[in-house]
Amino acid sequence: MREAPHLTFDLDAPGVSRGHLLVPGGADRGELSLPVFSLNKGEGPRLLVTGGNHGNELEGPLVARRLIEWLPEEQTCGRIIVVPVLNPLAVEAWSRNTPLDGLNLNRVFPGRADGSVTERIADAVSRVLLPTADTVFDLHSFGPTWHFPPAATTHPIADPDLMARTVRMAEAFNLPLTLVWEYNDTAGMFDILAQNQGKVFVCTEFGGGTVGADNLAIYEAGVRNALIALGLVEGKADYPTFRQQKSGQTLETHPCDDLRSPARGIFEPRCSVLDEVKQGDLIGILHPMDSISTESMDIRAPGTSFVLAIRSGVHVEINEGVALVAGPLKI
């Protein structure tokens, strides 16, 4: 008989517990043990915090590790479960997807007990961890070749009450950006599974590119703000400073807000995230590199908007995404 995924400790024990979520082995590899921290202070919100869903977004695991250090001093009620790394195989490879089966963990939820390793991780998380929580923070970032501001995000949700509660929760991070992201490729996302079960799920996007000390402090402050808003921790929320600004805004973006490359070549960013642009402002330049005689091409803002994300200087193919713009939330 196949072993079922399970925790190595009792979540209902009071106080701090440390152990593992056991993901059973399968045809492709043996059992995986994901380290899990839990702090049970009785009545109150039940929160699950996860990091390392994608293996090249390491801000989440680092903020989760910091959380584990100060929660025992600061958590006053409720239960918080922290899993710093959901996909250790991807994290060790600095790869978005799991190298072993090529799958994106955040597209295979709820997973399969008899699937490949990525599907088995999703299955274990869906069956063992998700039922323990009424609120989930999944700590992502935008990946290595993008600039992205520190943000708390959600996708649009059909249930207006859950949508309103989710946006309020996202705004409580007090990050420079709260984002409602209409996105077509959502099948199999952890978000969708949790929201379909009526849970408040906030996906943070803690920047892109290099993970530095300055930005980690912003991300940690954002999570602390959210814990204060949930009543799990006492203290005063604050807006962390980003690009000399100490305030946040709530925006929405849609599939039509993707700016794509007009040709293959090297993309040169010419603006910064959260810059406000008008129609025709220069966003970036595409330099065809096969010939220096071919003119470089300007990529310009389609209308008044904020630059939400911009690609790093990197070689892109024709029609590959190079920037995302956004407008004020109207949903």
Added chain:
Amino acid sequence: MREAPHLTFDLDAPGVSRGHLLVPGGADRGELSLPVFSLNKGEGPRLLVTGGNHGNELEGPLVARRLIEWLPEEQTCGRIIVVPVLNPLAVEAWSRNTPLDGLNLNRVFPGRADGSVTERIADAVSRVLLPTADTVFDLHSFGPTWHFPPAATTHPIADPDLMARTVRMAEAFNLPLTLVWEYNDTAGMFDILAQNQGKVFVCTEFGGGTVGADNLAIYEAGVRNALIALGLVEGKADYPTFRQQKSGQTLETHPCDDLRSPARGIFEPRCSVLDEVKQGDLIGILHPMDSISTESMDIRAPGTSFVLAIRSGVHVEINEGVALVAGPLKI
């Protein structure tokens, strides 16, 4: 008979020329054409500017493209040859090495005419381009998982006169950092080949991590400063602002200044590049991720120094480099 590498145009023609450096085909693939720009204004310094030596360091190709746009207006004498991308196969793959043969272009100079594609590129550059120049700027950056300040660097050179001229040239970029880098793994570097021929060779390290608009402006200003110092362009040199500072310093670093990870896990940077640290100051933290019960380990400064480079938040193996420190130049 094997075709020899050659340029598709005459370098001695006056004014602007645009064409290609043809790298002959071999057993592994056909001919490669590297776009080349040349501007010949007669007597004066003969400069070669190259980018894209490593495929995941795209600052160089972008600054080279910008240079090509304004040189026709601004260059007053001499000859400047610009090759934005030395290794298009690596650039298209966003890979340090060439995917086809796995070789690091900057470790195979002077190359081999009958070698694999990376060796054939090195051979073409060594035989066709290098003899045309008395000064070379090879525009690198530190790669995706590091923070590095905008810097002009050289390795120590045995000839004291060439060493002094090279450091002066590097300092003329007026970048936040001029660095003399003692480094063990130098066999096959473009630098060494050029310096052995008595040429002034400066390797810029235009930062690490994400390529953004703010930093590209600093890098471009650095190259313009160097062209002014060479007398190729008229104007006033300036110090570009980096981390709110408008000044530069000259440092040296040695193999013993490498800080390495005490265990495998995720490295958390806790300081920023060019921070001045004293013995015992916290540089970063190594978080073992296999168990949350294993204590995180502090990585501290071995002595008074400047933080030259710091690893991004990324999974590292035991004894992998996580930071580099440096002291004032004494050579």
